[in-house]
Amino acid sequence: xxxxxxxxxxxxxxAIRTALELSLSRQGHRVATAATGEDGLKLLRxxxxxxxxxxxMLPGIDGFEVCRxxxxxxxxxxxxxxxxxxxxxxxxxxxxGADDYVVKPVQGRVLDARIRAVLRRGxxxxxxxxxxxxxxxxxxxxxxxxxxxxxxxxxxxxRLLLELSRRPGQAxxxxxxxxxxxxxxxxxxxxxxDACVQRLRAKVEDVPSSPTLIRTVRGVGYRLDxxx
Amino acid sequence: MSAAPAKSPxxxxxxxxxxxxxxxxxxxxxxxxxxxxxGIAYWLNRxxxxxxxxxAALSSFRQEMQNRAATLPLRPTQAxxxxxxxxxxxxxxxxxxxxxxxxxxxxxxIAVTSDSDVLxxxxxxxxxxxxxxxxxxxxxxxxxxxxxxxxRVSPKGKPSLVAGTKVIGxxxxxxxxxxxxxxxxxxxxxxxxxxxATALALLxxxxxxxxxxxTVLKPVQRLGDAAxxxxxxxxxTRLRVSGTDELADLSRTFNKAAESLExxxxxxxxxxxxxxxxxxxxxxxxRTPLTAITAVAEVLEDEADSLDxxxxxxxxxxxxxxxxxxxLVENLMEVTRFDAGTARLVLDDVDVADQVTACIDAxxxxxxxxxxxxxxxxxxxxxxxLDVILANLIGNALKHxxxxxxxxxxxxxxxxxxxxxxxxxxxxxxxxxxxxDRFYKASASRPRSEGSGLGLSIAMENAHxxxxxxxxxxxxxxxxxxVLRLPLDVSRTADGDGDGDDGGDGxxxxxxxxxxx
Numbered sequence: 001x002x003x004x005x006x007x008x009x010x011x012x013x014x015a016i017r018t019a020l021e022l023s024l025s026r027q028g029h030r031v032a033t034a035a036t037g038e039d040g041l042k043l044l045r046x047x048x049x050x051x052x053x054x055x056x057m058l059p060g061i062d063g064f065e066v067c068r069x070x071x072x073x074x075x076x077x078x079x080x081x082x083x084x085x086x087x088x089x090x091x092x093x094x095x096x097g098a099d100d101y102v103v104k105p106v107q108g109r110v111l112d113a114r115i116r117a118v119l120r121r122g123x124x125x126x127x128x129x130x131x132x133x134x135x136x137x138x139x140x141x142x143x144x145x146x147x148x149x150x151x152x153x154x155x156x157x158x159r160l161l162l163e164l165s166r167r168p169g170q171a172x173x174x175x176x177x178x179x180x181x182x183x184x185x186x187x188x189x190x191x192x193x194d195a196c197v198q199r200l201r202a203k204v205e206d207v208p209s210s211p212t213l214i215r216t217v218r219g220v221g222y223r224l225d226x227x228x
Numbered sequence: 229m230s231a232a233p234a235k236s237p238x239x240x241x242x243x244x245x246x247x248x249x250x251x252x253x254x255x256x257x258x259x260x261x262x263x264x265x266x267g268i269a270y271w272l273n274r275x276x277x278x279x280x281x282x283x284a285a286l287s288s289f290r291q292e293m294q295n296r297a298a299t300l301p302l303r304p305t306q307a308x309x310x311x312x313x314x315x316x317x318x319x320x321x322x323x324x325x326x327x328x329x330x331x332x333x334x335x336x337x338i339a340v341t342s343d344s345d346v347l348x349x350x351x352x353x354x355x356x357x358x359x360x361x362x363x364x365x366x367x368x369x370x371x372x373x374x375x376x377x378x379x380r381v382s383p384k385g386k387p388s389l390v391a392g393t394k395v396i397g398x399x400x401x402x403x404x405x406x407x408x409x410x411x412x413x414x415x416x417x418x419x420x421x422x423x424x425a426t427a428l429a430l431l432x433x434x435x436x437x438x439x440x441x442x443t444v445l446k447p448v449q450r451l452g453d454a455a456x457x458x459x460x461x462x463x464x465t466r467l468r469v470s471g472t473d474e475l476a477d478l479s480r481t482f483n484k485a486a487e488s489l490e491x492x493x494x495x496x497x498x499x500x501x502x503x504x505x506x507x508x509x510x511x512x513x514x515r516t517p518l519t520a521i522t523a524v525a526e527v528l529e530d531e532a533d534s535l536d537x538x539x540x541x542x543x544x545x546x547x548x549x550x551x552x553x554x555x556l557v558e559n560l561m562e563v564t565r566f567d568a569g570t571a572r573l574v575l576d577d578v579d580v581a582d583q584v585t586a587c588i589d590a591x592x593x594x595x596x597x598x599x600x601x602x603x604x605x606x607x608x609x610x611x612x613x614l615d616v617i618l619a620n621l622i623g624n625a626l627k628h629x630x631x632x633x634x635x636x637x638x639x640x641x642x643x644x645x646x647x648x649x650x651x652x653x654x655x656x657x658x659x660x661x662x663x664x665d666r667f668y669k670a671s672a673s674r675p676r677s678e679g680s681g682l683g684l685s686i687a688m689e690n691a692h693x694x695x696x697x698x699x700x701x702x703x704x705x706x707x708x709x710x711v712l713r714l715p716l717d718v719s720r721t722a723d724g725d726g727d728g729d730d731g732g733d734g735x736x737x738x739x740x741x742x743x744x745x
Contacts (some may be wrong), residue, residue, distance in 0.1 A: 013516050015516070016516060016520045016523070019520035019522075020519075022523065022524060023523040023524070026530070083515050083519070104515045105515050105519035105521075106519060106522070106523070108523045108527070109526060173576075175576065175578060186587075186590065186611070186615075189574060190611075219608070220577060
């Protein structure tokens, strides 16, 4: 990871694009911008940014669709920029693979904090590995393998798995996970956790609908178990 | 009544019920008609039967008196008298008994009877004897000194006719008695028949009244049901119109009223919907420029210190007013979501004390707030909405009541009670009912507050969507008290959408709780 994060901002409104570019540049990011989803996808292939800030309401293909298309090939972090905090949008955004979302009008500092938190998730840590059933988590290489095959996880999914694997057999509440993984304040949206757990289960569990690794603990949150 | 008793609060026998009144009126009419008809019939029949029997007996008796008693010699012997009496009794066409009285010697009357069991002189009423024996003046109008008299008696419950006369010219006095029992039995059975007929007529009238009531009341009841449904908000309720009578007219009127009501309500809700959409769209549209302004304002704020001291205050003003505008638009959006019913709960299991502490801490209110909350009170609710409620209640208390503000949290049954109490002057009584109204200002001249005027209203809406409530009152010790009531587990009481649990493994809880830190 380079010291200056390279962001791709996809936003159709000129004023917002300019203002956010200005604000993010001042926070120390390198920013590329695109006005449409199509342009954004092209820029993504050409310039390989570290993170994408994606507006939901775009002409042509919308933000959700852009998000889905990126996820088919790339696991880089995506932060959704939504003008609507209507809950359905948030849910759809999270299901299409976004790592986090911010609601307009967003303060530059908040967006910056979110960006940095997301980017930190990909940082390497202690040199050890843990095995849960047929899933192996290698903390030094930041890789997860299942039956010897590499799993493609987004930094957020990886961080969530790491946080859970650090406390095996112990239930973590959604609010705890929001603080640990998303670095949100006490008011994090628990649906971020739920959506991410769903995506993670789809990748690591044998049968995602009846998970044996990442268990739901009703009334508390989630827990990582070794399948017995 | 065939009305569903659960629906009608006055179901059951009602003395004012139309059906009952109809039945009573029908029955009264039938009773009056039947009783008067039967009475008249009975009376006429009785007279006819009695008169016929009586006339036959009397004319036969008179005949016998002339034929037998008048032919007796003057001063007859008892044997002669007895023979005459027996012959008379035998010759009478309806069976009767005869008593003859005469004098063999002056002052020594002889009385003979054809049947001493039935008729003796004692059986003849004294009034009849007096009348028979009274000699009347012979005038033009009255050619005979003696007449035939009769009387109906019923000694020992046996009705009978007693008659008497005196043979003119010094003959014997004769009495007769004939039983009227046969006639009485006939008349009794007639009375019975008439009574039964009356009863049948009553029954028939009651049934008829029922039928009439049904034909009238069925449509009335349907009308009532339809009106009730209409009142419950089912505005598409219509009645089937059949026939051309008054009730059909009424049904048609009802349908027309319902139709225009439905149209009016549809119009109104369309108008309301469009104005709501306007507010929603407008606040939506405001966000795009606000986002740009907010982002730039921050850049300006960072640079404010290095700007011209004349310009710096202007920049700060722009930044702070932008934030205000942000809050206002945010609140407007929130309100429109509640109005449109699109607000959803995002439930999570949280420690209430942690949430309250975090809410106070995040706004740097720790010094101004006394918190009385034990950790470990777990609740399933929407933490963001709880934060909105608490921030509004505590912020309001700090603004109007001043510190210290006391916040206490305690579970009561299945509910969570959070009390926010300030030590200010309290809320004026006339303002109290309006504190949760939107944009309500306690006084028109009140200086512009930093709130949006929507805070308490939004707090209330947020409590309602949880199935909870907020009440405002004044404490007797002074100061305002806001009490927030929320169910401890919203998913169990409310419709519980937005349940964060995916329940993948059947929600097994095996006792391993996370340390909630």
